[in-house]
Amino acid sequence: MEGSAVTTPTAKSTQTRQLLLDTALELFATKGFSGTTMRAIATETGLSLGNAYYYFESKDAIVHELFRNLLQRHRAAAWPLLVPGNNLETNLRIALDQALEIMAPFHEFGPAFIRTAFAGAHTGPRDVHRALEFGLWRQVVAASRPLPPLAIRNDLPELLWLIQRGIFLFWAYDSSPGAARSRRLIKNVAPVTARLVVLSRMPVVRSILDDVLSLVRTAS
Amino acid sequence: MEGSAVTTPTAKSTQTRQLLLDTALELFATKGFSGTTMRAIATETGLSLGNAYYYFESKDAIVHELFRNLLQRHRAAAWPLLVPGNNLETNLRIALDQALEIMAPFHEFGPAFIRTAFAGAHTGPRDVHRALEFGLWRQVVAASRPLPPLAIRNDLPELLWLIQRGIFLFWAYDSSPGAARSRRLIKNVAPVTARLVVLSRMPVVRSILDDVLSLVRTAS
DNA sequence: AGACCTTTTTGAACATGTTCAAAATTGAAT
DNA sequence: ATTCAATTTTGAACATGTTCAAAAAGGTCT
Numbered sequence: 001m002e003g004s005a006v007t008t009p010t011a012k013s014t015q016t017r018q019l020l021l022d023t024a025l026e027l028f029a030t031k032g033f034s035g036t037t038m039r040a041i042a043t044e045t046g047l048s049l050g051n052a053y054y055y056f057e058s059k060d061a062i063v064h065e066l067f068r069n070l071l072q073r074h075r076a077a078a079w080p081l082l083v084p085g086n087n088l089e090t091n092l093r094i095a096l097d098q099a100l101e102i103m104a105p106f107h108e109f110g111p112a113f114i115r116t117a118f119a120g121a122h123t124g125p126r127d128v129h130r131a132l133e134f135g136l137w138r139q140v141v142a143a144s145r146p147l148p149p150l151a152i153r154n155d156l157p158e159l160l161w162l163i164q165r166g167i168f169l170f171w172a173y174d175s176s177p178g179a180a181r182s183r184r185l186i187k188n189v190a191p192v193t194a195r196l197v198v199l200s201r202m203p204v205v206r207s208i209l210d211d212v213l214s215l216v217r218t219a220s
Numbered sequence: 221m222e223g224s225a226v227t228t229p230t231a232k233s234t235q236t237r238q239l240l241l242d243t244a245l246e247l248f249a250t251k252g253f254s255g256t257t258m259r260a261i262a263t264e265t266g267l268s269l270g271n272a273y274y275y276f277e278s279k280d281a282i283v284h285e286l287f288r289n290l291l292q293r294h295r296a297a298a299w300p301l302l303v304p305g306n307n308l309e310t311n312l313r314i315a316l317d318q319a320l321e322i323m324a325p326f327h328e329f330g331p332a333f334i335r336t337a338f339a340g341a342h343t344g345p346r347d348v349h350r351a352l353e354f355g356l357w358r359q360v361v362a363a364s365r366p367l368p369p370l371a372i373r374n375d376l377p378e379l380l381w382l383i384q385r386g387i388f389l390f391w392a393y394d395s396s397p398g399a400a401r402s403r404r405l406i407k408n409v410a411p412v413t414a415r416l417v418v419l420s421r422m423p424v425v426r427s428i429l430d431d432v433l434s435l436v437r438t439a440s
Numbered sequence: 441a442g443a444c445c446t447t448t449t450t451g452a453a454c455a456t457g458t459t460c461a462a463a464a465t466t467g468a469a470t
Numbered sequence: 471a472t473t474c475a476a477t478t479t480t481g482a483a484c485a486t487g488t489t490c491a492a493a494a495a496g497g498t499c500t
Contacts, residue, residue, distance in 0.1 A: 013478070037456060048480050050460080059457065111335055118393040119331075169389070170439055173338040185439050192431040199424055208419065208428075211412040219390055219405050233448070257486060268450050270490080279487065 017055045020045050024062045025069065033063070033108045063109060064116040068132075074102045075136045088144040089194035092160065095140050096167060096186045100179060103171065107179060110172030117168070137161045152200040155213050162216055163193060237275045240265050244282045245289065253283070253328045283329060284336040288352075294322045295356045308364040309414035312380065315360050316387060316406045320399060323391065327399060330392030337388070357381045372420040375433050382436055383413060 023045045027036040038059055042052040056062050078098040082091050106113075137157040141148060148156050167189065171182040199205045243265045247256040258279055262272040276282050298318040302311050326333075357377040361368060368376050387409065391402040419425045 016478085038458085039456075050458090050481070051479050053458070054478065057458095111339075114334070115331055118389070119395075169338070175339075181439065185435065188435055188438050192435060195431065196428060199428065202424055204419055204422055205424060205428065208416060208425065211415065215405065215408055215412060218408050219401065236448085258488085259486075269488090270451070271449050273488070274448065277488095 013055075016047075020047065020052060020055055021062070021065055025066055028063075028066055028109075029105060033106075033112060060112065060116060063112045066106070066109070067113050067116050070102055070106065071132060074099050075132070077102055078136060079139060082139055082143040084143045085145050086143065087146070087194065088141070088148060088197060089190045091140045091144050092193055093186065093190040095136060095160075096164060096190065097183075099164065099168070100171065100182060100186065103168075104179065107171075110174075114169060114172050134158070134161055137164070148197050149201045151206050152197060152209060155209070156197065158213060158216065159209070160193070163189060233275075236267075240267065240272060240275055241282065241285055245286055248283075248286055248329075249325065253326075253332060280332065280336060283332045286326070286329070287333050287336050290322055290326065291352060294319050295352070297322055298356060299359060302359055302363040304363045305365050306363065307366070307414065308361070308368060308417060309410045311360045311364050312413055313406065313410040315356060315380075316384060316410065317403075319384065319388070320391065320402060320406065323388075324399065327391075330394075334389060334392050354378070354381055357384070368417045369421045371426050372417060372429060375429070376417065378433060378436065379429070380413070383409060 020041065024036070024041045027041055027044060031040070038052055039049050041062070042049045045052070078095045081094050081098065086094070134157055137160040140160060141153065141156045147153060152159075167182065167185060170185060171179055174182045176182070196205070196209075200209055240261065244256070244261045247261055247264060251260070258272055259269050261282070262269045265272070298315045301314050301318065306314070354377055357380040360380060361373065361376045367373060372379075387402065387405060390405060391399055394402045396402075416425070416429075420429055
């Protein structure tokens with residue numbers, strides 16, 4: 001078994017798995033989610049249907065990989081655009097817009113992504129996953145001038161991550177043409193967030209943010 | 221056609237539809253989501269499979285009805301418990317706890333509920349749907365003493381509704397035994413929210429809440 | 441009653457995700 | 471080289487959501 005943790009670490013079947021994955025992502029990109037059948041993936045790779053299931057326990061599992069792939073692409077696309085000197089609003093806007101840009105061709109996958117992103121069962125070391133998701137938001141903060149108030153600087157990435165989750169959820173079920181509503185939401189979220197960050201210098205606001213963050217951590 | 225708006229309003233097929241729905245909900249409650257097959261629903265009702273599809277365009281459509289049913293049950297269960305004189309925290313806690321109580325047997329439906337609750341395509345008049353979802357939260361506010369600050373009294377129901385959506389989403393993907401994590405979250409959310417409401421008297425806090433609310437309305 | 445249209449019902453098919461026992465292959469140990 | 475166990479691959483089946491053309495039932499008008 002491939003998925004089990006105790007059997008074999010890996011053989012040269014890693015290649016087969018990768019091949020399968022590549023054609024799957026290719027098909028997903030060209031034919032969409034429902035347009036891509038497990039049979040098509042297997043056939044296109046030159047394998048039998050059952051064999052595909054030897055490497056991936058379900059179609060959703062492949063979608064999960066696509067999702068992780070997109071997360072990485074998002075990170076790679078947004079990072080270089082976060083030039084230091086931008087204010088937080090600008091950088092936040094850039095990061096969020098890039099997410100939409102990367103995800104756009106896969107809007108049909110929205111609900112499946114939600115399933116895969118929200119369902120527990122984190123594969124692999126939790127820290128790696130965390131770092132992959134948080135890193136970009138840390139960079140958004142770090143590249144912004146003026147730097148956010150000390151009071152919130154450390155927690156801000158987590159807050160931004162939370163905000164982007166909300167937007168992502170909204171996008172996933174946004175049926176407006178071209179995800180126009182999601183784009184509008186982002187346009188409004190960025191300045192509001194920036195303002196909130198400024199206000200975080202005030203003890204009341206800071207205490208509220210503390211409450212919210214500890215709630216989020218309850219749910220981590 | 222039944223679903224189309226222009227053909228016939230209704231015939232005495234309403235009865236068949238209701239019969240179908242009743243056995244469906246019954247089966248859902250006893251056999252769960254994946255354990256209930258469209259064939260079973262049809263057979264149990266004494267109809268053919270194809271006929272079930274004459275009345276419901278998909279299995280999800282039936283789940284949608286179950287969801288609306290549960291919303292009503294929640295409302296009916298929570299409303300009488302909201303005795304005036306409770307403070308907001310208590311009433312909020314009651315309403316949220318009841319939601320979990322009602323939904324608990326259908327935890328397996330979580331993702332399907334999300335699909336149905338978040339996907340657009342609101343059937344029927346939008347206001348009715350709105351009222352059904354907002355009413356309870358209006359009552360939570362109205363039954364609480366002291367009454368929340370005027371500054372927020374009108375908007376609070378919408379805020380509470382938003383909070384419960386968040387919790388609901390969390391619950392839907394909460395795989396902890398007995399949804400313990402969701403319960404803990406609720407236990408913490410109630411006091412935090414109450415505190416936030418008190419603080420809403422301060423202009424800074426109020427302005428932040430305004431921002432958040434207008435964001436939500438962007439996304440309505 | 442007969443003709444005609446609409447609504448309802450059926451039965452059979454289809455598509456696709458998923459499972460599984462058995463065959464083929466591989467790789468090491470003797 | 472032979473044997474043996476683990477890994478990989480196959481092919482065929484299954485389950486279930488969904489579709490659809492055609493039959494049956496109802497209702498209305500003449």
